[in-house]
Amino acid sequence: MMQRLFYNLILSSLLFLNLGLVQAVEAPDALIKETTEKMLAALDKQSEALKQDPALVYGLVSNIVLPHFDFIRMSRSVLAKNWNTASREQKLGFVRAFRTLMVRTYAVALLEYTNQKVHIQPVKMKAGDKKVSVRMEVLQAGKPPVIVNYRLNLKKKGWKVYDVTVDGISLTTNYRTSFASEINQNGLDALIARLEKRNKKAEG
Numbered sequence: 001m002m003q004r005l006f007y008n009l010i011l012s013s014l015l016f017l018n019l020g021l022v023q024a025v026e027a028p029d030a031l032i033k034e035t036t037e038k039m040l041a042a043l044d045k046q047s048e049a050l051k052q053d054p055a056l057v058y059g060l061v062s063n064i065v066l067p068h069f070d071f072i073r074m075s076r077s078v079l080a081k082n083w084n085t086a087s088r089e090q091k092l093g094f095v096r097a098f099r100t101l102m103v104r105t106y107a108v109a110l111l112e113y114t115n116q117k118v119h120i121q122p123v124k125m126k127a128g129d130k131k132v133s134v135r136m137e138v139l140q141a142g143k144p145p146v147i148v149n150y151r152l153n154l155k156k157k158g159w160k161v162y163d164v165t166v167d168g169i170s171l172t173t174n175y176r177t178s179f180a181s182e183i184n185q186n187g188l189d190a191l192i193a194r195l196e197k198r199n200k201k202a203e204g
Contacts, residue, residue: 029123070160077172097195
């Protein structure tokens with residue numbers, strides 16, 4: 001059950017990856033709708049190329065995801081108290097490894113994308129709000145909709161995603177629980193080394 005929920009979490013995140021900048025002061029829900037449509041159109045356009053060369057998806061995910069997710073904040077949330085005791089080198093190493101892990105995980109889910117439809121609910125926010133949660137319903141034929149909530153923070157360069165939840169399951173909380181146990185047993189350096197090894201193996 002948890003594995004399926006986590007897969008839905010990753011897959012649903014693919015529907016909204018490119019958050020753009022805020023110079024135009026576009027409402028978050030309108031921004032999500034616009035960029036989701038662009039993302040779906042790009043997937044459709046490149047579907048044949050991806051069938052021929054699935055590795056192309058890594059570049060696609062890297063170009064779309066990396067500039068618009070706050071991986072430092074996500075890493076800090078995932079490591080929790082271990083972030084405060086980590087050295088600068090450990091923090092940088094974990095952020096790099098975690099970011100690459102997300103790219104690889106998103107890429108695998110992206111290859112299994114099957115044209116789900118989405119419905120985005122209007123966002124209620126006040127002028128000057130720096131944080132917002134955007135609710136999206138991912139519609140699936142013959143199944144209940146998957147409820148996705150994107151948590152965004154307004155920064156100088158625009159809105160950045162710092163967490164995604166699907167049916168109440170948080171991406172950062174899921175990794176925090178998993179990694180905390182591993183750190184307690186083997187230490188942070190061992191976790192970073194394992195993630196780096198896993199990422200290199202995924203590269204082939």
